[in-house]
Amino acid sequence: MIKIRTFKKSDTKGIIKLWKACFNYYTSPHNKPETSLKIKLKHKDGLLFVAVDGSEVIGSVLSGFDGHRGWIYSMAVTPGQRTQGLGSRLLKHAEKELKKRGAPKINLQVMPDNKAVVEFYEKNGYKVEPRISMGKRLK
Numbered sequence: 806m807i808k809i810r811t812f813k814k815s816d817t818k819g820i821i822k823l824w825k826a827c828f829n830y831y832t833s834p835h836n837k838p839e840t841s842l843k844i845k846l847k848h849k850d851g852l853l854f855v856a857v858d859g860s861e862v863i864g865s866v867l868s869g870f871d872g873h874r875g876w877i878y879s880m881a882v883t884p885g886q887r888t889q890g891l892g893s894r895l896l897k898h899a900e901k902e903l904k905k906r907g908a909p910k911i912n913l914q915v916m917p918d919n920k921a922v923v924e925f926y927e928k929n930g931y932k933v934e935p936r937i938s939m940g941k942r943l944k
Contacts, residue, residue, distance in 0.1 A: 807863065807891065809898045812853040817842065819862030820855060827881040835942065841879065854898055856891055864891050868899040875908030896929055914938055
């Protein structure tokens, strides 16, 4: 039975394996799964969730709340579980937790050529907003 719950230290190897299988943008040092996980866990906000089948991590959603907006990052579902509703379940779980914390809105970013992911979020009620995403790396 698949269960969605808050990340535990024992999930570390599983979530890193999942992220390496699902994401191809971790060539930048700050995007490496080990680095992202280490940074997230320092905040101890309880907003990293995993879907597990027994002890195997088969999905995850890293979310955050900055006091103004909720954010969804690093949503992943193992390829064998896709199109079966697990991603939507993970997303709804994160949304519920962000709402409990007072987030009035949730933002996320998607790579522009990732049409399947854009369609997934649109099916879950998200809309493309005319924004320019900007960033600056801090060393």
